[in-house]
Amino acid sequence: MARTAILHLLRSHSKRLPTSNFLSGYQPCKSGAWARGVNAKPSFNSGVGINAFQQRWASQAAAKEDDGKISIGPRKVEVGKDEKDSGIVYYGPISSTIQRVKLLSLSTCCLSVSLGPVITFMTLPDMNVILKGAMTSSVMFLSASTTAALHWFATPYIHKLKWKPGSDSFEVEMLSWLATYTPRTIKFADIRPPETQRPFVTFKANEKFYFIDADHCQNKALLAKLEPQKAPTRESAFKNL
Structure with a gap:
C-alpha cells in the first residue's frame, strides 16, 4: 500500500511539472520508486530550474544587503555634468554635519531661553526668587555662549x-x-x-x-x-x- 501511494504521488506530480526538466532520464524500478538511468543526462532547456531560482534568490539577498549597509563618515561627492556646467569645483566634506550641529545648537538655545525660566519657577517653588533668577540666567548664558562659540568657529568654513x-x-x-x-x-x-x-x-x-x-x-x-x-x-x- 505504501509503495502504491508513493508511486501514485510521483505520477501525479510528474503530470504537473515538465518532464523534460525534472524527470528526464528517470525510469521506474521494481521497488516502485524512480531511478535515473546510467547514461541519461538531465535536461534544463525549458522552464526555470532549481539552480536558476537559487541564483535569483541569492542576487536579491545581496541587493538587500547592499541597501542596508550603513556608511560611516562623509560620503564621496561625485560632480555630475550639470554641476560641472555650473562651475562648482569644491564641496565642503563636513558641510552637512556642521549645519546639523548648528541647527541643534540653535534649537537648544531657543528652548533654554524660552522655557528655562518657566521650568525653574515651576519645579522649585520654595527656592528664593533671587536664586531662581541667578540659576535661570546662568543656564541662558551658558546656552547662548556655546551657540555663539560654535558660530565663531564655523563661520569661515566654505561649504x-x-x-x-x-x-x-x-x-x-x-x-x-x-x-x-x-x-x-x-x-x-x-x-x-x-x-x-x-x-x-x-x-x-x-x-x-x-x-x-x-x-x-x-x-x-x-x-x-x-x-x-x-x-x-x-x-x-x-x-x-
Missing part, C-alpha cells in the same frame, strides 16, 4: 565654491546665524594672508576669514590662488649691532 577658469572672481556659500546658506562673491584681488591666530582659516577677503579644506580641493591651481604667501619681512640693519 561650496563656484569658479570658472579665467574668471577674476568666484562665489562661495557660507552659513548664516540661522544655519542657512548665503552666497558671497569674492575677487582674487581682495584675497590677503589671514595673519591671525584664529584656527581653521585659509585666507582673508573684505575683512572676513575663509577656510577651505586643501585635502579635498582637486583644483590645485585654484588652491594656489586661495593660499597667498606672506610677504618676506625686511631685516633691520641694526640687528647684528
